Amino acid sequence: ASDAAEHDLVIIGGGVAGYVAAIKAGQEGLKTACIEKRGTLGGTCLNVGCIPSKSLLNNSHLYHQILHDTKKRGIEVGDVKLNLAQMLKAKDQSVEGLTKGVEFLLKKNGVDYIKGAGSFVDANTVKVDLLDGGEQTVRGKNILIATGSEATPFPGLNIDEKRIITSTGALAMEEVPKKMIVIGGGIIGLEMASVWSRLGAEVTVVEFLGQIGGPGMDAEIAKQAQKILAKQGIKFKTGTKVTKGDDSGALVSLSVESAKGGKEETLDADVVLVAIGRRPYTEGLGLENIGIDKDDRGRLVIDQEYRTKVPHIRVVGDVTFGPMLAHKAEEEAVAAIEYIKKGHGHVNYAAIPSVMYTHPEVAWVGQNEAEIKASGVKYNVGTFPFSANSRAKTNLDTEGVVKFIADAETDRILGVHIIGPGAGEMIAEATLAVEYGASSEDVARTCHAHPTLSEAFKEAAMATYSKPIHF
Ligand code: FAD
Ligand code: NAD
Numbered sequence: 001a002s003d004a005a006e007h008d009l010v011i012i013g014g015g016v017a018g019y020v021a022a023i024k025a026g027q028e029g030l031k032t033a034c035i036e037k038r039g040t041l042g043g044t045c046l047n048v049g050c051i052p053s054k055s056l057l058n059n060s061h062l063y064h065q066i067l068h069d070t071k072k073r074g075i076e077v078g079d080v081k082l083n084l085a086q087m088l089k090a091k092d093q094s095v096e097g098l099t100k101g102v103e104f105l106l107k108k109n110g111v112d113y114i115k116g117a118g119s120f121v122d123a124n125t126v127k128v129d130l131l132d133g134g135e136q137t138v139r140g141k142n143i144l145i146a147t148g149s150e151a152t153p154f155p156g157l158n159i160d161e162k163r164i165i166t167s168t169g170a171l172a173m174e175e176v177p178k179k180m181i182v183i184g185g186g187i188i189g190l191e192m193a194s195v196w197s198r199l200g201a202e203v204t205v206v207e208f209l210g211q212i213g214g215p216g217m218d219a220e221i222a223k224q225a226q227k228i229l230a231k232q233g234i235k236f237k238t239g240t241k242v243t244k245g246d247d248s249g250a251l252v253s254l255s256v257e258s259a260k261g262g263k264e265e266t267l268d269a270d271v272v273l274v275a276i277g278r279r280p281y282t283e284g285l286g287l288e289n290i291g292i293d294k295d296d297r298g299r300l301v302i303d304q305e306y307r308t309k310v311p312h313i314r315v316v317g318d319v320t321f322g323p324m325l326a327h328k329a330e331e332e333a334v335a336a337i338e339y340i341k342k343g344h345g346h347v348n349y350a351a352i353p354s355v356m357y358t359h360p361e362v363a364w365v366g367q368n369e370a371e372i373k374a375s376g377v378k379y380n381v382g383t384f385p386f387s388a389n390s391r392a393k394t395n396l397d398t399e400g401v402v403k404f405i406a407d408a409e410t411d412r413i414l415g416v417h418i419i420g421p422g423a424g425e426m427i428a429e430a431t432l433a434v435e436y437g438a439s440s441e442d443v444a445r446t447c448h449a450h451p452t453l454s455e456a457f458k459e460a461a462m463a464t465y466s467k468p469i470h471f
Contacts, residue, residue, distance in 0.1 A: 015043020017317025026109025382464025
């Protein structure tokens, strides 16, 4: 169209991938437009993902701790009450502050933020159905697709976000359900199970595989996590698949059977959370107009420079390959802009941390033990329990362990797996070690402050190439 504004870069999607790319592009002097249809920036992560879930996890943990974990600390509390409306409000305020902050950053970096749904007209032209009505056309020398992902539905269960919910509904329930079933014991399932069980729901997690935690979590750590979460009151049915659901009655009923076949039973609940994974989202994007390929899981196919087969159209974040994580999306966004501007960028896919924000937290980076074993590499394992760490002991928070896996020949760290207090912060050190190609001895010979939880990290490294002092 003749009235179309010409940009160096048009970004479709204002999630973590899209907005970070927009800011970086603005910094690099590219004339940039960012199209987002949600009405707010930040995508899944800021609006209905990372941020609101961590708000509820933090505050439900505090509530649970005040109820169950104060007496032995010498704190006598009176009448403790849950004000769920206020807890949800606190969450909404965090989300609002952050999404507005992102909008400010886009403005500050000279990005045109266009509110509406974008779809390809041709390989350089995107038509936007504006949220305020009407249409706008933008043209880009480069286009970046960052349209993210959506919850994978469960066949036969109709999501209404009230009784049959995805994570989005689980972040906004106005009442604590009496009975809740979670289908899928991955990260979303376990984080949301933690929130609602702490607030008083009777929660059962049904997981198809023999272990919880989703892809990547080390089996030994997953086993400990399950034991600890079970002690907190969450019920688990692992090795169990849901075969069908029925939402016609007063309660939702699910038929489940052993994953190996056989024994069938029926489970009832007030609310069923479907958390069986997420899938790339490209609805209404008009991909058919430009002929970009998807793989068998709906992911947009790209090369190492994030290019589709139309080289000036690039893709980053959840809608393409790799783990569906906000920080992975951010790294890719920066790298993609660097490829456009300078011809080179950098993401080390071997050093992307994962964190599950339960209590205790679970975090890891690199390969797990089963993966290393399967690769045939000879390795050493070193572990150190938080029960032997002075700070964990003084904090009366001693559940968990740090586990290092290093190459037996070179001592290079291949993976670090942590379950324990503050694991999500501690994994940053492990990630740096992996990124720098450190050995377990490098970490062990680095001075760590006393008394800190990070000494457990150092001692696990000591245990890998030699012996720990305190265990
Ligand atoms: P998204 O965040 O999904 O953003 C894509 C955006 O594009 C959306 O806002 C969408 O409206 C917009 N869009 C799509 N199509 C169009 C179109 N045609 N026109 C205009 N706009 C369009 N990751 C972590 O790393 N840590 C966590 O703690 C964490 N917690 C999570 C908790 C939950 C409950 C969920 C669901 C996810 C969580 N994630 C977490 C994953 C994280 O949210 C995603 O990896 C991240 O949001 C991916 O960013 P993205 O920009 O690729 O996609
Ligand atoms: P997931 O892939 O992590 O876990 C899904 C689980 O459901 C798996 O364990 C799988 O075996 C199980 N499952 C699949 N079909 C099933 C069935 N029919 N019956 C029973 N179990 C079944 O997916 P998720 O937990 O939905 O999370 C989606 C994405 O969002 C992930 O990529 C995750 O990394 C990301 N996320 C990250 C965080 C975080 O970083 N803290 C938090 C939430 C979500």
